[in-house]
Amino acid sequence: MNHLNLIILGPPGAGKGTQADLIARKYKIPHISTGDMFREVLKDEGSELARDLREYVEKGELVPDEIVLKMVKMRLEHDDAQSGFILDGFPRTLEQAKHLDDSLIQIGKNINLVIYLEASFNIILERLAGRRVCLHCSANYHIKYSSPKEEGVCDRCGGELYQREDDKEATIRRRVEIYLEQIEGIIGFYNQKECLLKISGDLDAGDVFKLVESQLVKSNIIGN
Ligand code: AP5
Ligand code: MG
Ligand code: ZN
Numbered sequence: 001m002n003h004l005n006l007i008i009l010g011p012p013g014a015g016k017g018t019q020a021d022l023i024a025r026k027y028k029i030p031h032i033s034t035g036d037m038f039r040e041v042l043k044d045e046g047s048e049l050a051r052d053l054r055e056y057v058e059k060g061e062l063v064p065d066e067i068v069l070k071m072v073k074m075r076l077e078h079d080d081a082q083s084g085f086i087l088d089g090f091p092r093t094l095e096q097a098k099h100l101d102d103s104l105i106q107i108g109k110n111i112n113l114v115i116y117l118e119a120s121f122n123i124i125l126e127r128l129a130g131r132r133v134c135l136h137c138s139a140n141y142h143i144k145y146s147s148p149k150e151e152g153v154c155d156r157c158g159g160e161l162y163q164r165e166d167d168k169e170a171t172i173r174r175r176v177e178i179y180l181e182q183i184e185g186i187i188g189f190y191n192q193k194e195c196l197l198k199i200s201g202d203l204d205a206g207d208v209f210k211l212v213e214s215q216l217v218k219s220n221i222i223g224n
Contacts, residue, residue: 004029004084004221005109007091009186010117012175013124013131014201015208017140019117020088022209027222029084032075034068034092036138039164058165060175062182065095072096073103094185101189112221114190115212117201121176128172132161146205 004027008016017033024031038057042050049067056063072090075081091097104110119127130143132152136159141148148155166175190196197215199208216222 003109003112004086004216005104005111006084006086007111007114007190008086008088008117009114009183010201011119011124011179011183012172013127014117014119015127015205016088016117017138018146018205019115019208019212020086021139022205023086023212026213027084029086030078030080031088032072032081032085032090033088033138034063034072034090035088037071037075038063039138058171060166060171060178062092062178065093065099068092068096069099072100076103091186092179093182094189097186097189111190111193111195113215113219114196116187116190116196116198117208118198119201123202124176125169125172128167129169131164131167133164134159135162136160 006023006029008020008023010016017031017036020031020033023029035057038053041047041053042057044050053063053067055061068090072087076085087100091100101111127142127145130145132141132143132148133139134141134154134157137154137157139154139156139159140146141154141161148161152161153159154161166172187196197212199211201208203211213222
């Protein structure tokens with residue numbers, strides 16, 4: 001098997017975290033979500049970094065590239081990311097995409113596939129309003145589409161489920177607005193590299209996963 005260096009892009013609520021988690025478990029690669037990394041930092045309320053980040057993350061604004069790039073670079077240097085990874089929520093600006101590309105080239109790596117999940121706005125709103133997240137392990141649930149066995153409790157680790165601060169309708173609208181401002185530049189960048197796979201995120205989560213897997217086989221990224 002080749003190295004699986006993957007990216008998953010898409011609007012808030014498209015299912016990036018859900019798909020990245022399925023892919024990471026099946027292919028035993030780390031799921032690197034910048035949003036999850038930031039929410040981890042926010043748990044330590046007293047830290048200076050948490051105070052800086054809260055202003056952006058809870059309001060749905062982009063965290064400055066300088067902070068994001070430093071955190072991602074450090075994460076990609078971990079041992080567990082040396083034979084593959086799936087990046088979720090990064091890159092989010094053309095600048096981030098270019099930086100990632102440059103730093104991968106420097107270490108002789110490249111991105112095999114960029115999964116671009118599209119989703120309609122009414123679906124985004126419904127998914128995010130019903131989402132619940134584990135405080136402990138960041139697993140995503142939905143009160144209607146993927147509810148936990150016991151209400152408010154994570155199936156995987158028994159952690160408490162909560163609603164994200166940025167999953168309020170006004171903040172969701174702002175997140176989508178920012179996404180729309182940035183996405184074209186990023187898509188153009190990966191289109192040129194011919195590694196972009198566009199999939200409808202409106203589909204059932206299992207169907208999206210099947211489409212991703214068949215593309216991985218088709219492009220010889222994984223064996224049959
Ligand atoms: P981040 O955490 O990345 O949030 P996001 O991009 O807005 O995306 P979400 O996590 O809301 O959605 P998702 O696509 O992962 O959907 P999920 O699988 O959970 O970023 C948060 C913030 O951090 C940003 O606003 C910014 O401030 C900052 N940040 C992060 N990265 C940054 C960067 N690179 N640069 C600058 N700032 C950055 O699914 C949603 C719900 O739907 C769940 O309940 C799930 O169970 C359900 N669901 C999923 N798929 C399906 C399906 N197919 N059918 C039915 N239900 C489904
Ligand atoms: Mg997510
Ligand atoms: Zn959990």
